[in-house]
Amino acid sequence: MNKTLEGIILSIRDYKEHDAIIKALCKEIGIQSFVARGLRKANSKNLGAAQVFTHAKFFVEFHEQKTIHTMKTAEIMQSYRTIREDLLKQTIASVLCECMEKADLDMLNISAFDFLQCTMNHLAKTSQPYGLLALFMANMNRYCGVEPYVEGCVHCHSQKQIQAVSVIDGGFVCAHCMNPTKDIIMHKQDLYSFRLLCLADMENFEAIETYQNWTFDHVQMMVRFFEEYSGMYCKSMRFLSCIAKMDA
Ligand SMILES: [Zn+2]
Numbered sequence: 001m002n003k004t005l006e007g008i009i010l011s012i013r014d015y016k017e018h019d020a021i022i023k024a025l026c027k028e029i030g031i032q033s034f035v036a037r038g039l040r041k042a043n044s045k046n047l048g049a050a051q052v053f054t055h056a057k058f059f060v061e062f063h064e065q066k067t068i069h070t071m072k073t074a075e076i077m078q079s080y081r082t083i084r085e086d087l088l089k090q091t092i093a094s095v096l097c098e099c100m101e102k103a104d105l106d107m108l109n110i111s112a113f114d115f116l117q118c119t120m121n122h123l124a125k126t127s128q129p130y131g132l133l134a135l136f137m138a139n140m141n142r143y144c145g146v147e148p149y150v151e152g153c154v155h156c157h158s159q160k161q162i163q164a165v166s167v168i169d170g171g172f173v174c175a176h177c178m179n180p181t182k183d184i185i186m187h188k189q190d191l192y193s194f195r196l197l198c199l200a201d202m203e204n205f206e207a208i209e210t211y212q213n214w215t216f217d218h219v220q221m222m223v224r225f226f227e228e229y230s231g232m233y234c235k236s237m238r239f240l241s242c243i244a245k246m247d248a
Pocket residue numbers: 153154155156157158173174175176177178
C-alpha cells in the first residue's frame with residue numbers, strides 16, 4: 001500500500017552497498033524505518049531530504065504490521081538551515097535526535113513528534129541553546145519517569161539550607177543531610193534554575209530563555225539524571241561536551 005508519512009529524521013545508517021536505512025519519528029505513528037534504495041549513489045534524488053533532523057514528507061510502500069517500509073521518495077518540509085550553519089546548534093540537534101530514538105517515547109501517552117518539532121523550532125531561533133537543551137533533558141527525564149525531588153531535602157523534607165543535588169538519592173539535599181563525597185554542591189541560583197527546569201514544560205521555553213544565561217553545566221545536571229535512571233547513554237552528548245569546552 002502506498003502511503004505518505006510526515007516525520008523528522010532521527011538517524012541514517014548504511015545498509016548494503018548503496019542503500020541506507022532511515023529512521024524517522026513520524027507524526028501520529030511514532031518511530032518508523034525506511035529502506036532507501038540507492039541513497040548512497042551520487043545521483044540519488046533523495047539526497048537533499050535524507051539528512052538527519054530534516055522534517056520531511058516520505059512517500060513509501062507501507063507494510064502493515066511492520067515498522068520497516070520501502071521509501072520511494074522524500075521531500076523536504078523544513079531543512080532547519082540555521083541549525084546546520086551553527087556547529088553548536090547542529091550538535092544539540094544530534095543529541096535531541098539520539099535521545100528521541102533511544103527513549104522511543106511513542107510508547108507513552110504524548111505526541112513525541114510534536115515535542116521534538118517544538119524543540120527544533122525553538123532551537124532554530126534561540127540565543128540560549130544550552131537553556132533549551134537543559135529543558136529538553138528535564139522533560140525527557142519526566143517522560144521517562146525520572147522526577148528529581150525539588151520541593152525540599154530528599155532525605156528529611158526540610159526546605160531550609162538546601163545546598164546540593166544528589167543524583168543517587170534523586171533530588172535536593174540540605175546542609176544537615178549532605179554527603180560531600182557524593183552530593184553535588186551548587187550555588188543558590190543554580191539550585192533555583194534546576195528546580196525551574198524540573199517543573200517547566202517545553203511550552204514555557206520563552207520564560208526559561210530570558211531567565212538567565214544558560215551554560216553546559218545546566219545541561220549536564222539533567223543528563224546525569226537521565227543516564228543514571230534511564231540507563232540510556234547518549235553518544236552525541238560526549239561530542240557536545242567537547243564543543244562546549246571550546247565554546248567556553
Ligand atoms: Zn535534609
